[in-house]
Amino acid sequence: MxxxxxxxxxxxxxxxxxxxxxxxxxxxxxxxxxxxxxxxxxxxxxxxxxxxxxxxxxxxxxxxxxxxxxxxxxxxxxxxxxxxxxxxxxxxxxxxxxxxxxxxLAECQSGGFTDAVMLTLGTGVGGGVILGGKVFDGKFGKAAELGHIIIDVDGKVCGCGNRGCLEAYASASALIRRAKEEMTNNNHSALWKLCGGIDNVDGAAVFAAAKQGDVSAKSVLSEYIRYLSIGVVNVCNIFRPQAVIIGGGISNQGEDLLAPLRAECERLNYGYVGAHKPALLAAKLGxxxxxxxxxxxxxxxxxxx
Ligand SMILES: [Zn+2]
Missing domain, CATH: 3.30.420.40 (ATPase, nucleotide binding domain)
Incomplete structure (x- = not known):
């Protein structure tokens, strides 16, 4: 062996x-x-x-x-x-x-898939594409930079220098940045009480505040999920994989993240009626x-x- x-x-x-x-x-x-x-x-x-x-x-x-x-x-x-x-x-x-x-590759194999796409939501948005059981990396490498697919032509500046990349909207950092903006604009946001201060905000706090019905957290989160779903829909329309796997700390929110994402994908995906739908799952291997x-x-x- x-x-x-x-x-x-x-x-x-x-x-x-x-x-x-x-x-x-x-x-x-x-x-x-x-x-x-x-x-x-x-x-x-x-x-x-x-x-x-x-x-x-x-x-x-x-x-x-x-x-x-x-x-x-x-x-x-x-x-x-x-x-x-x-x-x-x-x-x-x-x-x-x-x-x-x-x-x-690891998440795809552990889920028993041969064709899957993974998006890791962290400081940036990492992308990985597995096709026919193999890593798709382009002829010369460096492919699958899914965090830098552009979802808003004149959008926010991304770390890569371009405007409107998925990463500028759907990374964990982007969620936290938007939550901080909302807190600054709204002294009554439940996020203040939940986090104890603006520097302690993390993705989990936004989900928790939204669950309590906090208006500003709910609006930040629905905007976040809307942008993320655009990325997921683009990926589904290009690769039509068996599964899209979401990784990174935010994926710990499970169905609170995945259920609204699925709903957006159902609505926006091309040709879903009567067609095979990619499974939308959270990563398992941490x-x-x-x-x-x-x-x-x-x-x-x-x-x-
Ligand atoms: Zn970028």
Missing amino acids: SVIAGVDIGGTKTKIGIMADKFVSTVIDTPKDAQKLIDVIAKTLHDLAGEIDAVGVGVPGAVDSVGRVSYMPNLGFRNFDIATTLSQKVGARVFVINDANAAA ALSGMYGAIAFAKSKLSEA
Whole structure:
């Protein structure tokens, strides 16, 4: 049996797991220096398993088709050839995948789907597309940037510099930003009492306040769901997947998020009458999805070779 490791590099923490006879894993701090990062990953892999056949690495950045990371915005690494440097260090094949794609692959497999799209709602909006059981990443990599599909031509400025990207409306950060605006405009919002201060607002608080009937929270939330549903509808119309999986902390709201989303999708999707409807689901694997997906990706690449 092959020994396959998964590494999920995050902005502050890096998760490392190894699938052999049994599953072992650990979490380390992510060094802010590329060479140090490679060194500490190699050492941790060695300590955990000794001999390894392949490593899958999920990274928060744009990956090209041969595993070079052109840009990792949160860590400031540019043109970082993780596949080659780590492979030389650990003496195993290394396959690099964008972290959102890795999470999508893991969630897709765990849900028993072959065709699914995942949207991760966090600081940004991560996208992952799995078609026929494989990660769809475009001929040259860097595909499935679903957070940057433009849903409002003259809309809000996105972190990428364009206007009107889905991410500027449907990320967790966007929800929190809108809630803060509402609080500033309305001293009577239940959000004040619920959060104790404007800096403590999070996505869960907006859902909780809306449930209590708070008018400003309800309006922020319905606007949020409306924009998110536009993104989901676009994705459904392009890929017609078996499922759209929503990840990130906001997906913990379950049906409070999914039921109104489904209703909007029913209303807006092209040709839904009598047609197969993609399932709209919350992600199940939580924070470990990136690492599981990195392992699944390495496994699939090994079997292709
Ligand atoms: Zn953008």
